[in-house]
Amino acid sequence: MARASANSVLSLMDQRLVAALQCDGRVSAERAAQVLGLSPATVRRRLHVLGADATVRVVVSPVARPRNGGSAGALFLRIRVLRGKLDTIVAALAARDDIPFIDVTTAGDEIFAVARTEPGSRDPLVFRQLPSTQAVTSLESATILHVFRLTSEWRHQVLTASERAALSPAEPAPAASASGSGPYGVDTDDLEQSLIDALTPDARMSAAALAARTGHPESTVRRRLAQLAAQGRLITQVLVEPRRLALPIEAKLLLHVAPDHLAAAGQALADHPSVHGAFATSGPSNLHAAAYFPDLAALYGFLSRDLVGLGITHVETAVVSRAAKRTPAPLQPVPSR
Numbered sequence: 001m002a003r004a005s006a007n008s009v010l011s012l013m014d015q016r017l018v019a020a021l022q023c024d025g026r027v028s029a030e031r032a033a034q035v036l037g038l039s040p041a042t043v044r045r046r047l048h049v050l051g052a053d054a055t056v057r058v059v060v061s062p063v064a065r066p067r068n069g070g071s072a073g074a075l076f077l078r079i080r081v082l083r084g085k086l087d088t089i090v091a092a093l094a095a096r097d098d099i100p101f102i103d104v105t106t107a108g109d110e111i112f113a114v115a116r117t118e119p120g121s122r123d124p125l126v127f128r129q130l131p132s133t134q135a136v137t138s139l140e141s142a143t144i145l146h147v148f149r150l151t152s153e154w155r156h157q158v159l160t161a162s163e164r165a166a167l168s169p170a171e172p173a174p175a176a177s178a179s180g181s182g183p184y185g186v187d188t189d190d191l192e193q194s195l196i197d198a199l200t201p202d203a204r205m206s207a208a209a210l211a212a213r214t215g216h217p218e219s220t221v222r223r224r225l226a227q228l229a230a231q232g233r234l235i236t237q238v239l240v241e242p243r244r245l246a247l248p249i250e251a252k253l254l255l256h257v258a259p260d261h262l263a264a265a266g267q268a269l270a271d272h273p274s275v276h277g278a279f280a281t282s283g284p285s286n287l288h289a290a291a292y293f294p295d296l297a298a299l300y301g302f303l304s305r306d307l308v309g310l311g312i313t314h315v316e317t318a319v320v321s322r323a324a325k326r327t328p329a330p331l332q333p334v335p336s337r
Contacts, residue, residue, distance in 0.1 A: 010244045012158065148280070172231050252290050256287075
């Protein structure tokens with residue numbers, strides 16, 4: 001009975017609350033209630049229930065959209081392993097801080113993962129550790145060249161356009177100078193980094209709780225949070241099992257696209273409501289995408305209709321059997337004062 005409950009589809013009201021959190025991970029109960037036509041007490045109660053058993057978690061996104069949509073400093077890894085060794089390799093990868101996403105496909109011996117790395121570097125995981133592991137039978141890596149859509153930008157289609165607009169924060173103000181080394185063109189100081197680290201596993205933590213955790217005055221915390229939000233640097237992501245949203249099918253798509261169609265095809269995928277990730281990459285498959293579907297018929301319709309006319313010459317589809325890792329890196333210790 002508990003297993004059925006854990007896999008059951010959320011009510012429409014709860015799905016709409018999830019979608020509201022996707023628009024603004026730190027939206028107040030009062031604001032969500034106003035837009036969704038609910039009472040604040042109902043919103044607070046349902047958010048508490050959904051969070052109490054980790055059905056829904058709001059975290060700081062482990063992958064930031066880079067400046068000008070360029071490289072995210074990450075690799076896509078496709079790893080095939082010996083039968084019987086899958087769980088061992090998945091566990092070893094999941095223990096690494098530099099790997100935020102791991103998926104296992106229905107092939108039974110195949111893992112897709114994302115590894116954070118420095119662009120152009122000889123990453124030890126790819127060049128030494130995985131190739132020397134006897135359980136690994138093959139390894140393919142592709143560098144992200146351009147970001148069209150991140151998972152944190154995907155929206156569950158249960159809100160109206162006006163509801164999404166009302167719940168979404170204002171567009172970030174352009175930075176006066178984009179000369180910083182951070183992914184948003186702004187360097188993060190120790191205070192801001194301590195706030196981001198504390199929010200990583202729970203992005204809805206209150207300013208008071210953040211002040212207590214980090215040791216900074218609450219007024220300072222509130223001011224810096226407002227600054228981060230105004231600059232578009234506090235990017236949250238809602239973690240929820242897609243089957244709870246009536247989307248039990250997830251597919252990874254590796255596409256070959258003619259160069260003169262690459263930008264348009266990538267943007268078309270990013271604009272599709274099913275697609276929660278789209279990236280131009282190195283390698284023979286120069287466009288990678290990931291998408292959610294209610295059933296296999298919808299996946300077939302996507303492949304046979306929605307991809308037509310985009311200049312795609314080859315598609316390889318892998319269906320995900322389970323998401324082995326979806327959480328950000330663990331909290332880093334706060335420096336002693």
